[in-house]
Amino acid sequence: xxxxxxxxxxxxxASYMVGCQAAGEAVIIDPARNIDPxxxxxxxxxxxxxxxxxxxxxxxxxxxxxxxxERLGATLYVSDEGDEDWKYENIENLPHQLxxxxxxxxxxxxxxxxxHTPGHTPESIxxxxxxxxxxxxxxxxxFTGDFVFVGDVGRPDLxxxxxxxxxxxxxxGYQMFASLQMFKELPDFMQVWPGHGAGSACGKALGAVPSSxxxxxxxxxxxxxxxxxxxxxxxxxxxxxxxxxxxxxxxxVNKIGPASLSNLPKAExxxxxxxxEQQIKAGHQVIDTRDAPEFAKGHVEGTINIxxxxxxxxxxxxxxxxxxxxxxxxxxxxxxxxEKTLHSVGIDQLVGYYDASKAVSESSxxxxxxxxxxxxxxxxxEQQKAQILDVRSLEEWNAGHxxxxxxxxxxxxxxxxxxxxxxxxxxxxxxxxxxxAIAVSLLQSxxxxxxxxxxxxxxxxKQDIQD
Numbered sequence: 194x195x196x197x198x199x200x201x202x203x204x205x206x207a208s209y210m211v212g213c214q215a216a217g218e219a220v221i222i223d224p225a226r227n228i229d230p231x232x233x234x235x236x237x238x239x240x241x242x243x244x245x246x247x248x249x250x251x252x253x254x255x256x257x258x259x260x261x262x263e264r265l266g267a268t269l270y271v272s273d274e275g276d277e278d279w280k281y282e283n284i285e286n287l288p289h290q291l292x293x294x295x296x297x298x299x300x301x302x303x304x305x306x307x308x309h310t311p312g313h314t315p316e317s318i319x320x321x322x323x324x325x326x327x328x329x330x331x332x333x334x335x336f337t338g339d340f341v342f343v344g345d346v347g348r349p350d351l352x353x354x355x356x357x358x359x360x361x362x363x364x365x366g367y368q369m370f371a372s373l374q375m376f377k378e379l380p381d382f383m384q385v386w387p388g389h390g391a392g393s394a395c396g397k398a399l400g401a402v403p404s405s406x407x408x409x410x411x412x413x414x415x416x417x418x419x420x421x422x423x424x425x426x427x428x429x430x431x432x433x434x435x436x437x438x439x440x441x442x443x444x445x446v447n448k449i450g451p452a453s454l455s456n457l458p459k460a461e462x463x464x465x466x467x468x469x470e471q472q473i474k475a476g477h478q479v480i481d482t483r484d485a486p487e488f489a490k491g492h493v494e495g496t497i498n499i500x501x502x503x504x505x506x507x508x509x510x511x512x513x514x515x516x517x518x519x520x521x522x523x524x525x526x527x528x529x530x531x532e533k534t535l536h537s538v539g540i541d542q543l544v545g546y547y548d549a550s551k552a553v554s555e556s557s558x559x560x561x562x563x564x565x566x567x568x569x570x571x572x573x574x575e576q577q578k579a580q581i582l583d584v585r586s587l588e589e590w591n592a593g594h595x596x597x598x599x600x601x602x603x604x605x606x607x608x609x610x611x612x613x614x615x616x617x618x619x620x621x622x623x624x625x626x627x628x629x630a631i632a633v634s635l636l637q638s639x640x641x642x643x644x645x646x647x648x649x650x651x652x653x654x655k656q657d658i659q660d
Contacts, residue, residue, distance in 0.1 A: 194211070194212070194213065194214065194302075194303060194324045194326060194327065195210065195211070195212035195213075195214055195219065195238060195240070196209065196210070196211055196212075197209065197210040197211075197212075197234055198386075198403060198404075199225070199230055199231070200390065200403070201225055201254075201537065202503050203503050203504075203505060203506040203507075203534055203537070204225075204253065204254050204506055204537060204538075205389050205390050205391060205399070206223075206225060206253070206254055206388065206389055207223070207386070207387065207388055207389060207390060207403065208221060208222060208223045208224050208225055208231075208388075209221070209222040209223070209336065209386060210222075210231055210234055210235070210242075211300070211303065211322065212235075212238065212240045212300070212301075212303075213300050213301025213302050213303045213326065214238075214240075214301075214326075215301055215302055215326055216300070216301025216302065217239055217240050217241060217301075218240060218241055218243045218300050218301050219235055219238075219240040219241070219242050219243070219300070220242070220243060220244035220245065220246055220267075220270070220300055221242060221244070221245050221246070221257070221258075221261060221267075222246045222248070222320065222336045222386075223246070223247060223248055223251070223256070223336075223338060223388050224245050224256060224257035224258055224260075224261055225254060225255075225256075225257050225537060226254070226255040226256065226257045226260060226451065226454065226536055226537050227257065227454075227533050227536070227537065228257045228260050228261050228264065228265075231257075231261070232265075242261060242265050242267050243267055243268060243300065244267050244268045244269075244270055244300065245257070245258035245261040245262060245267050245268070245269055245270065246270045246305070246320055246336070247269070247270070247271045247272070248272075248317060248318055248319060248320070248336065248337070248338025248339065248340070248388060249272060249313065249314045249316055249317040249318065249338055249339060250272075250279060250281065250314065250316060250444060250447045250448050251443060251444075251447050252314075252351055252436075252440040252441075252443045252444045252447075253389075253437075253440060253443060253538075254443065254506075254537050254538060255443065255446055255447065255451045255536065255537060255538065255539045256447050256451075258271070259284075259287060259450050259451065259453075260451075260453065260454060262287040262288060262289070263287065263453055264453075264455075266288060267288070268288040268289060268290055269281075269284060269287055269288065269289035269290070270289075270290050270292055270298065270305075271284070271289060271290075271291060271292065272291075272292055272293075272309075272316040272317070272318045273291035273292055273293050273316075274292075274293055274294065274309045274311065274315065274316045274317075274318060275311070275314070275315035275316030276315065278315075279314060279315050279316040279448075280316075280448075281448060282448055282449045282450070283449055283450045284450070292307045292318060293307065293309065294307055294308055294309030294318065295307065295309075299325075301326070302324065302325040302326035303322060303323070303324060303325065303326070304322070304323040304325055305320045305321065305322055305323075306320070306321045306323070306332070307319075307320060308320075308321065308335070308375065310337070310338075310340040310372040310375070310376070311365070311368040311369075311371075311372060312340065312346070312347060312349050312365055312366070312368040312369025312370075312371075312372045312373075313338075313339040313340060313346075313347030313348065313349060313351070313365070313369065314339075314347075314351075314352065314365070315365075315368070317338060317339065317340055317347070317372075318338075319335050319336060319337045319338060319340050320335065320336040321334070321335045321336075321379075321383070322334055322335070322336070331380065332379075332380075332383055333383065333384060334383050334384030334385065334386055335379065335383055335384070335385055335386065335407070336386045336388075337385055337386065337387050337388065338387070338388040339387075339388050339389065340372060340376075340387075341373075341376060341385060341387060341410060341414070342387040342388075342389060342390075342399045343385070343387060343390070343399065343401075343402045343403075343404070343405045343410070343414075344399060344402075344405075344410075344413070344414055344415070345399045345414065345415070345416065346369060346373065346414070346416040346417075346429070347369070348429070348433050348436075349361070349362055349364075349365025349366045349368070349369050349429065349430070350362035350365070350430060350433050350436075351436050351440060352365065354433075354435070354436050362430055363426065363430075366425070366426035366429050366430055367422065367426060369416075369425075369426075369429065370419070370422045370425050370426065373416065373417060376407065376410075376417070377411055377417065379407045380407065381406065381407050381408025381411065382406065382407070382408065383406060383407045384404055384405070384406055384407075385404060385405040385406060385407060385409075385410060386404050387404070387405075390402075390403060415428075416428075416429065432588055434586055434588060435586060435587065435602060435604065435605075437507060437510045437511050437604060438510075438511060438604065438605075439510030439511065439515070439538055439539070440510075442510075442515055442539055443538065443539055446539050451539060451541075452541060454536060457536070457541050458544075460521070460528070460532065460543045460544060460545055460546050461544070461545050461546075462525075462545070462546055462547065463520075463545045463546065463547045465555075466493075466547065466551070466552050466555040466556045468547075469493070469520065469522070469545075469547045469552060469556075470493070470556065470558060472518075472520050472545070473493065473494070473495035473496065474495075477517065477518050477519075477520055477544075478497070478513060478514060478517055478518070478519045478520065479493070479495065479496045479497065479519075479520045479521070479522060480496070480497050480498075480499050480509070480513070480519065480520070480521055480522070481493070481496045481497065481498050481499075481521075481522040481523075481549055481552075481634075482499060482500060482501040482505070482521060482522065482523040482524075482527065482531060482549065483498070483500065483522070483523075483524075483549050483550075484500050485498060485500055485627065485630035485631075488500075488630070488634065489561060489562050489563075489564065489630065489633075489646070490561055491553050491559050491560070491561050492522075492553060492559060492560065492561070492634075493522065493552050493553065493556045493558060493559055494556075494558040494559065494560050494637075495558075495638050496522060496634070496638065497512065497631075497634050497635055497638050498630065498631060498633075498634035499512065499631060500631075501523070501527055501530075501531055501534075504627075505531075505534055506534050506535075506537060506538050508603070508604075508628075508631060509534070509535060509538065509540060510538045510540070511603070511604035512604070512607065512631075512635070513535075513540050515539065515540060515542065516542075517542065518542050518544040519535075519540065519542050519543050519544060520543075520544060520545045520546060520547075521543065521545075521546040521547075522546070522547055522548075522549040522552050523546055523548075523549055524548070524549060524550075525546075525548055528546060560637060560642070562633050562637065562644050562645070562646060563645055563646070564626070564645065564646045564647070564648045565620065565645045565646075565647065565648065566648050566649075566653075566657070567647065567648070567649065567653050567654040567656075567657040567658050568657060568658070570620050570622075570645070570647055570654075571658055573618070573620065574597070574620075577617065578617060578618065579617055579618045579619065579620050579645070580597075580598075580599065580614045580616070580617050580618070580619055580620065581595050581597060581598035581599065581619075581620050581622055581647075582598065582599050582601065582613065582614065582619055582620070582621045582622065582632070583595065583598040583599065583600045583601075583622050583623070583651070584601060584602060584603040584606060584621060584622070584623050584628055584629055584632040585600075585602065585603075585622075585623050585624055585628070585651065586602055587600075587602060589624060589651070593651070593655070594651070595622065595651065595654060598622070599612070599613070599614050601613065603623070603628045603629075603631060603632050603635075606632055606635050606636075607635060607639075610636075610639055613636065613641060615641055615643075617643075618643040618644070618645065619636070619641065619643060619644050619645070620644075620645045620646075620647050621633050621636070621644060621645070621646055621647065622647040622650055622651060622654070623647075623650045623651070624650045624651050624652055625649060625650040625652055625653075626646060626647060626648055626649055626650045626653075627650075629646050629647060629650060630646050633645075633646050
C-alpha cells in the first residue's frame with residue numbers, strides 16, 4: 194500500500210493519495226483544485242489515478258475531484274447522505290458513485306468503508322481503510338475530513354453563519370455528538386487522517402500534528418471528553434471564529450461544480466502603468482501582493498495590499514469581490530503561484546497584472562502610510578488627536594481591547610466602511626500589526642487617508658502601556 198500526504202499551508206488543507214501497488218491504482222482523498230502534484234506523484238510511483246474521494250461538500254477550498262474526473266477519467270466517490278440541499282449536482286456526465294453509510298468499495302487489494310459522520314455538515318462521510326494486501330482484516334485508519342481533527346472536531350455552525358441555513362448550528366451540534374459516539378467505538382489502534390491542520394477556520398483548536406490515532410483522540414481531544422449532549426453542544430458552539438464570507442461561495446461552487454482550470458482565461462501582462470491606473474480609475478480591484486513594509490513606503494493609489502504569504506488565500510477570499518475583474522501588482526516570478534492560490538479559493542476573474550516594483554517607480558499616483566508605537570498612539574489619543582479602529586476578531590475583542598476603540602473585524606471592513614470613524618486621524622490596530630496593515634490599505638483605497646498602523650498591535654500595547 195502507498196499512502197502519500199499532501200498539505201497546502203495557505204489553506205491548512207490536507208489531501209491524501211492512497212494506492213494499491215499490486216494493482217498500480219490510486220485514489221485521492223479530498224483533492225485540491227490543482228491536481229498536478231497528484232499526477233506527478235502517481236507517475237513517479239507507476240500508478241494510475243482511478244478515483245477521487247470526497248468527505249463532504251467543502252466550504253473552504255475548491256475541490257479537485259471534478260478536475261480529476263474530467264482530465265483523467267477518475268471516478269468521483271461522493272456522499273449521497275443529507276437532504277436535497279446537500280446533494281452534488283451536475284455530475285451525471287462524469288464517472289461517479291454515490292455513497293451512503295455502510296457502503297464498501299475496493300481499489301486493488303484496498304477496501305474502503307463509508308461511515309456517515311454528520312455534524313460539520315449533514316452529508317459528511319468518513320472512509321476507513323483496510324489493507325488486504327497485508328492480510329489485514331481490520332482497518333488501519335480512517336480519513337475523517339472535517340469530522341475529527343487532531344485535538345478538535347469540525348464546527349457545525351458554518352452552514353448557518355456562512356451559508357445562511359438558519360437553525361443548523363444547534364442541530365449540527367447534536368449530530369456531531371452522535372457521530373462522536375460512533376467514533377469512540379472504533380479500535381484505539383486506528384490511525385486518524387484529518388482534512389485540516391492548525392490555521393483552518395473549520396475548527397477552533399486544531400493541532401499542528403498531521404495525524405493521530407483514535408485512542409489518542411479519545412484520551413486527549415477536548416470534544417471527546419463530554420458525556421452530556423447539551424453541555425457538549427454549548428461548548429462546541431462557544432468561541433467559534435467568524436467564518437470567511439467566501440465559504441458560502443465555495444459551498445455553492447463545490448456543489449454545482451467549478452470551471453475546469455483549462456478553460457480559465459490567462460492573465461495578461463499590462464503594457465504600462467497608465468493602463469493599470471485606468472483600471473483603478475474604472476473601479477476595478479487591484480491587489481498589491483508585496484510585503485506590508487514595502488507597500489507602506491509607497492504604492493499606487495487605489496490598490497489593496499494582501500501580502501503573498503500563508504494568509505493570502507484567507508484574506509483574498511474575505512476581501513475580493515468574486516463577481517468583478519481582478520488585477521494584480523506582483524513580482525513576475527510569483528505570479529504562477531499566486532494564480533494557483535487564487536484559483537484554490539475560486540477566484541477565477543484574474544484579468545491582468547503588472548510588476549509591482551515598476552508600478553511604484555513609474556506611477557505619478559502614489560501614496561504611503563506611517564506606523565506609530567503604542568506610546569505615540571497613547572499620546573495622540575489622550576490629546577484627542579486620534580481615534581482607534583480595532584480590526585481583530587470578535588473573540589479577541591471580547592478578551593480585551595483598547596478603551597474607546599471602534600471594532601470592525603477586518604474581513605467585514607469593506608461592507609461596513611460607513612461605520613469607520615473619520616472625524617480625527619485614525620490609528621488602525623490588530624493583534625500584531627499584520628491585519629491592520631491590510632486594513633489601512635483597504636481604507637486608503639476608499640479615500641480615507643489620515644491613517645496610522647499601530648506597530649505590534651494590541652500585544653505590544655498591552656506590554657508597553659497596560660503592563
